[in-house]
Amino acid sequence: MKHFFTSLFLLAGLALNAQTIQRCATHDVYLHNAAQYPAYGEAVQNTYQAISNWVANNGGQKSGGVYQIPVVVHVVYLTPDQDLPDSLIYSQIAVLNEDYRRMNADTINTRAEFLPVAADAEIEFYLATTDPDGNPTNGITRTAGTPSFGTYTPFDDNVKFDSLGGKNAWPTNKYLNIWVCDLVFGFGILGYAYPPIGNVPNWNIGDAPADPGKQGVVIHYPVFGRNNPLAVSPLDIVNRGRTVTHEVGHFLGLRHIWGDGDCSMDDGIADTPPAASDAQQICDWTKNTCTESPGPELPDNIENYMDYAADSCMNMFTQGQVNAMRYVLEDFRQELVGLPVSLQSTSVVAGLIGLFPNPAKDYIQITTLSADVEITQPITIVDVHGRTCLTSVSKSVDISSLSEGMYWARIKTNRGEVIRKFIKI
Numbered sequence: 550m551k552h553f554f555t556s557l558f559l560l561a562g563l564a565l566n567a568q569t570i571q572r573c574a575t576h577d578v579y580l581h582n583a584a585q586y587p588a589y590g591e592a593v594q595n596t597y598q599a600i601s602n603w604v605a606n607n608g609g610q611k612s613g614g615v616y617q618i619p620v621v622v623h624v625v626y627l628t629p630d631q632d633l634p635d636s637l638i639y640s641q642i643a644v645l646n647e648d649y650r651r652m653n654a655d656t657i658n659t660r661a662e663f664l665p666v667a668a669d670a671e672i673e674f675y676l677a678t679t680d681p682d683g684n685p686t687n688g689i690t691r692t693a694g695t696p697s698f699g700t701y702t703p704f705d706d707n708v709k710f711d712s713l714g715g716k717n718a719w720p721t722n723k724y725l726n727i728w729v730c731d732l733v734f735g736f737g738i739l740g741y742a743y744p745p746i747g748n749v750p751n752w753n754i755g756d757a758p759a760d761p762g763k764q765g766v767v768i769h770y771p772v773f774g775r776n777n778p779l780a781v782s783p784l785d786i787v788n789r790g791r792t793v794t795h796e797v798g799h800f801l802g803l804r805h806i807w808g809d810g811d812c813s814m815d816d817g818i819a820d821t822p823p824a825a826s827d828a829q830q831i832c833d834w835t836k837n838t839c840t841e842s843p844g845p846e847l848p849d850n851i852e853n854y855m856d857y858a859a860d861s862c863m864n865m866f867t868q869g870q871v872n873a874m875r876y877v878l879e880d881f882r883q884e885l886v887g888l889p890v891s892l893q894s895t896s897v898v899a900g901l902i903g904l905f906p907n908p909a910k911d912y913i914q915i916t917t918l919s920a921d922v923e924i925t926q927p928i929t930i931v932d933v934h935g936r937t938c939l940t941s942v943s944k945s946v947d948i949s950s951l952s953e954g955m956y957w958a959r960i961k962t963n964r965g966e967v968i969r970k971f972i973k974i
């Protein structure tokens with residue numbers, strides 16, 4: 550009951566601003582959950598810190614090529630018009646693929662000062678072809694919903710559960726689940742996502758926010774897909790499917806570029822300039838709320854997908870954001886891209902372990918980036934099948950005997966096992 554009243558209180562606060570588009574409730578949902586479950590808040594913050602450490606210390610190195618993520622879209626409708634046609638769902642998958650491969654037509658609108666950091670994420674999406682039981686599927690489920698409390702809200706997460714009048718997730722470690730429904734307060738909130746969290750000692754998995762069944766993205770039905778005919782004013786400025794691009798960014802560990810605060814708050818990514826506020830659904834190319842130190846002076850990056858500009862002015866991720874998302878796929882959501890769970894780090898300190906160079910020919914060097922983290926065991930090198938190829942008691946590992954290909958270094962530390970992928974050339 551406490552949870553219910555808390556939800557109403559928070560929603561009342563959001564409703565005050567419902568005359569303007571709120572866009573995204575990801576941060577509000579995080580604050581709501583962290584207030585109820587402090588250990589959850591700590592786990593999310595630890596994961597953000599690991600991501601930030603990784604980008605700062607290792608982020609310039611690429612490994613692995615293009616990742617492909619299977620998607621299931623759960624259409625949960627209350628009226629016939631909310632039962633969106635397959636064609637809109639296909640168009641949304643196309644938008645994701647354009648935006649995450651930087652093949653969107655409007656890359657020409659990226660301002661010159663941001664071209665050096667604008668990047669192809671090399672992440673692709675496809676509607677799942679096999680369901681959790683192994684049967685063929687088109688990757689779309691359709692449910693006539695009966696929401697608890699009469700509506701779907703971000704704080705109750707009721708669209709994600711059969712028992713609450715929604716639709717249960719497919720295993721969220723194997724599929725990107727996207728629920729499409731009528732989110733409360735109509736055009737006020739357009740979507741929300743759950744960020745990745747690492748394994749945390751003493752975490753009670755039964756606590757609500759850690760429920761794996763909540764991992765995924767929820768989208769307000771009129772803004773799902775490209776040129777959704779239901780995206781009428783004032784939603785016509787968000788009709789290009791970029792709400793989903795934005796929320797999937799959160800699901801892959803990105804934060805808002807203004808850090809949900811003033812110039813002192815950051816998103817943990819160095820190549821997105823600081824900002825003191827969001828872009829407020831408009832395209833103000835003169836917006837420049839913070840001074841860069843050190844320079845050069847840059848305007849706010851309103852064309853970034855993780856800001857709140859109108860869909861027509863969004864067109865880029867930065868290289869730092871790309872590195873963050875790929876790190877999340879390699880360390881926190883590995884099964885999503887087909888990497889075996891046995892090659893999954895069990896520690897949120899993964900971002901504090903460096904591996905250089907990568908790709909590598911003769912040697913890789915394993916480093917710890919914090920005095921709190923110690924390597925406690927010989928380092929084991931395994932291949933794509935999980936077979937052990939060699940072990941090394943030295944942090945400088947001789948890999949000259951390996952044939953070319955993809956490998957993982959299993960590194961036991963005093964704070965859990967960390968696994969780093971590398972390419973042998």
Ligand SMILES: [Zn+2]
Nearest residue numbers: 573575799805
């Ligand atoms: Zn957001």
